[in-house]
Structures are given as structure tokens and as C-alpha cells.
Amino acid sequence: MHQPTYPETFHDETIKQWIQDYYTAVDEDGAVETIADFFTPDAVVQMGEHGVSDRPGLIQFLTSTWDYVASRSHHLVAIDSLGKDTFLARGTVTYNLKDGRRVTPEWCGIMALIQQEGEWKMAYYKVYFAAFPAF
Template sequence: MSTYKGQTPASVPVDPRIVSFFENFYALSDNPTTHEEYVQTLTADADYIMGTKKVKGRDDILTARKGLWSGPVKTRKHKLEKIFPFGKDSNEVMVYGSVDYGLKNGKEVSVEWAGRAIFVEEQGTLKMSFYQVYLDSSPVAAAAKD
């Protein structure tokens, strides 16, 4: 079973395309070579906030994305636990999960995270116009120092 398929509430319908979107998105996120494919999941003018870093637009998102792979992290493996829509037929969701990091120094760290995403449809395809991740990066920073 995919670790990228989050649970959805039984009481509030979630567009199945959103569930599929996140499966693909986190698979791309965990691959250090899929930078272009990753940024194409967002709109050209998307707002993107990763922890304390805030950027806008695909060019800056691409730079930020490459930066995530240029530091101490060698591997990532996301596990998406849940997808919470903001009401019926909502294009806004919160997500929750964890990510296992393999560091270049050989250490491993697991961190919980949450995110907020707003979807729009572009030519029949869902894309995020807003994506923010709430994450405490201090465990990774501490493990990278040792």
C-alpha cells in the first residue's frame, strides 16, 4: 500500500482527484531528480511556504525545491496520514503526516508535519495555487551537526 494515500473523513466527501494528486505529489517530493515535474504541480504564480521560507512562482519554487536537496538530506520518505477538506466540495485542504529523512552523515530522523493546500483547475488538471508546510526542522539540523 502506498504511504502517499491519506485517509479522508467518511462524513465529508473529498474530490478523489485530490487524493490522487497527493499520491503523485509526495512521490515526486521524495525523488531528488524530479524538480521540474514537482514545480509543474503548482500554478505559475503559486504561493509556496516551506517552514520559514516563503516564495512565489515556479522559478522561485524550483530554486527552493533544489535547495531542499542541497543540504544535509540524502533521502526523504513521506507518509501522508490524513486529508481534511474545508467543507463539502472544497478546493482547500489540510494534510497531516510524517517524513523520514536519511541524512548524508548516515543518521535518520523522522518528523511530523502538516500542510495547507488550495487547488485550482487548469485545463482539466488540478494544481496547487497555495501550499504551506508546517514543520519543525530543528531535529534534522541537530542530527546534521553531529
């Protein structure tokens, strides 16, 4: 995965590694349980018009993101701090669709992280697409 830029004042290597691990997992087909483990059990997650706020809903949602997708690859451009443990991630994602098409929309996501039992977890994640691909 491409290393995004961070503000010069951002030095928390544990969060940098967490972000890298998260987007690596998101690009793995079938890794929905692993991806869900990055979130709190009651995380609010919204991608485009679709949203969930509990783990069973998140698992179902994550599974559905592969319905039309053969593979995907996130390219993070930058991570910016929006305040205490809240970040704006920006980049592109290339979707190789099952029907043979390939689309690469720009996106950004606001993520709020919290510490739970010594581990970072995402409590909130909202993704915005510049142009949502028509699956």
C-alpha cells in the same frame, strides 16, 4: 506511499490521486521540474521560514531541499477538507541525511488547489513542522 485517511464525505478520486502523485514526486531526488508542474506559475509556497511565489524561485527552493538530504519518504496520515478545494495534509517525513543521520519530524500542510486547463494545480502551500530537523 501509505494511503491517508479522508473524511467519509470526501469522494473526489481525482484529488486523491493528485495528492498521491504529488507526494510520490516530492520523494524523488532530482524531480524538481516534475514537482514544480504540480503548482501554478505564481503559487505561494512556504516551508518553515522559507517561501517563494514564482516558478524560478520554486525550482531553486525545491533543489535546495536536497542539499543535506540523501532520501526522504513522506507518510501521509490524513487529509482533511478545510473548505472548497483547500485541504490540510498531516503526516511524518523521514529524512535520511547525507551525514548519516535520520530524522522523522511530524508536519502538516495547508494546500489550496485550483483547476487550470482541466488539471488540478496547487496555488498555495504552507508547511508546518512540529520540530524542524537541523540539517
